[in-house]
Amino acid sequence: MPLIPLRPVLDAAVANGYAQGAFNVNAVAQAEAVIQIHELFRSPAILQGADLANAFMGGAVDFAKGTLEDKKRGAKNIAAAVRRFAESSPIPVVLHLDHGKDFESCAAAIEGGYTSVMIDGSSLPFEENVELTRAVVQYAHARGVSVEGELGVLAGVEDHVFAAGSTYTNPLSAIEFFRKTGVDALAISYGTMHGANKGKDVKLRREIPTAIRECMNHAGIRGALVSHGSSTVPQYIVNEINALGGQVTNAHGISRDELKAAIGCGISKINVDTDIRLAVTRNLRELFEGRPDLKQDERIGGIWTLLDQRRDAFDPRVFLPPVMDTLMYGTGDDGTVALVTDAMRRGVREVVGTLIVEFGSVGRAPLVEQVSLEEMARRYAAGEV
Numbered sequence: 001m002p003l004i005p006l007r008p009v010l011d012a013a014v015a016n017g018y019a020q021g022a023f024n025v026n027a028v029a030q031a032e033a034v035i036q037i038h039e040l041f042r043s044p045a046i047l048q049g050a051d052l053a054n055a056f057m058g059g060a061v062d063f064a065k066g067t068l069e070d071k072k073r074g075a076k077n078i079a080a081a082v083r084r085f086a087e088s089s090p091i092p093v094v095l096h097l098d099h100g101k102d103f104e105s106c107a108a109a110i111e112g113g114y115t116s117v118m119i120d121g122s123s124l125p126f127e128e129n130v131e132l133t134r135a136v137v138q139y140a141h142a143r144g145v146s147v148e149g150e151l152g153v154l155a156g157v158e159d160h161v162f163a164a165g166s167t168y169t170n171p172l173s174a175i176e177f178f179r180k181t182g183v184d185a186l187a188i189s190y191g192t193m194h195g196a197n198k199g200k201d202v203k204l205r206r207e208i209p210t211a212i213r214e215c216m217n218h219a220g221i222r223g224a225l226v227s228h229g230s231s232t233v234p235q236y237i238v239n240e241i242n243a244l245g246g247q248v249t250n251a252h253g254i255s256r257d258e259l260k261a262a263i264g265c266g267i268s269k270i271n272v273d274t275d276i277r278l279a280v281t282r283n284l285r286e287l288f289e290g291r292p293d294l295k296q297d298e299r300i301g302g303i304w305t306l307l308d309q310r311r312d313a314f315d316p317r318v319f320l321p322p323v324m325d326t327l328m329y330g331t332g333d334d335g336t337v338a339l340v341t342d343a344m345r346r347g348v349r350e351v352v353g354t355l356i357v358e359f360g361s362v363g364r365a366p367l368v369e370q371v372s373l374e375e376m377a378r379r380y381a382a383g384e385v
């Protein structure tokens, strides 16, 4: 099927009370594996490329310093691959920009073929966030592309308790934000946090999505609430990485029970990146542990060198530059390189499969309306959504 916008996928989740996982990818092989595992579970699929991931997939090994040109190239590369996989797939697939930094990054993603974008204005004062988000909504909706905004700052675990200066999302402001911007989805701050060090036994402040959802219903606002920073950081994977020579410390995620309870309180999209990074890192370490001869391999030996140098790291982008072309285009995926991409695919399938089941999107593919970008643009223009 052709790629579709985010909106119909989230409409189905909201209407049927389940959540849709949204999974970050940094390579063609990962995108393929995310789609395959969703197919297996007959689930709709949301693939996300973060702003910096686009820079990486555009060839910027030092992705944190990636330029707009890198992001444009990366968006095109990954969108071409995802479009190809989606076209021969029976499930609906969305390609979503994660944490778009500015208007230009969002426009670059849309131009490259993304069907949904996030504009992250959460660090700006409210009115500036509204203004930036509204500009992206105008540009994106005219092209049928969905938009996710963010309000509130994902903070540390000490913020469990409400305080006047809280960085949690204020439900009243969330309603105003939906009204003023017209976003399709809103990322909220309610106790989650990006990365692998979220703190032990995090309790989410579920009152926040509950209050926002309730007010949205009263106000007739359609849209979805998004939970970022939601990796579960499986302890068995962390332990295995460390048994294989890694040094990942103080790693704790959000429990599956907390996430499931949040779904019941109105969360419809759950973002996961760290769990995939961890599983892929473990599989790469395991590959070289089982086949020490590969440490000297001409094509992939450099990956081992980086794993050995950076024992604390678990972002595969740190280790994988020796096979950059394969990550960016899917080319050269043979011989010993295929052992690496196979390790990546298996890591993706393991954690993503688990979460598809936990979040309740198994079997939901037929519930999603297959809406083209053109039809979606028409609906936005006609005020039908």
Ligand code: G3H
Binding pocket: 024, 050, 051, 052, 053, 098, 099, 194, 228, 229, 273, 274
């Ligand atoms: O939420 C952020 C994602 O984990 C993306 O990370 O900006 O390093 O690609 P990144």
Ligand code: 13P
Binding pocket: 024, 098, 099, 193, 194, 195, 196, 227, 228, 229, 230, 231, 232, 271, 272, 273, 274, 275
């Ligand atoms: P994690 O770091 O918890 O995987 O969060 C990912 C995320 O929010 C992507 O936008």
Ligand code: ZN
Binding pocket: 099, 194, 228, 229, 271
């Ligand atoms: Zn995020």
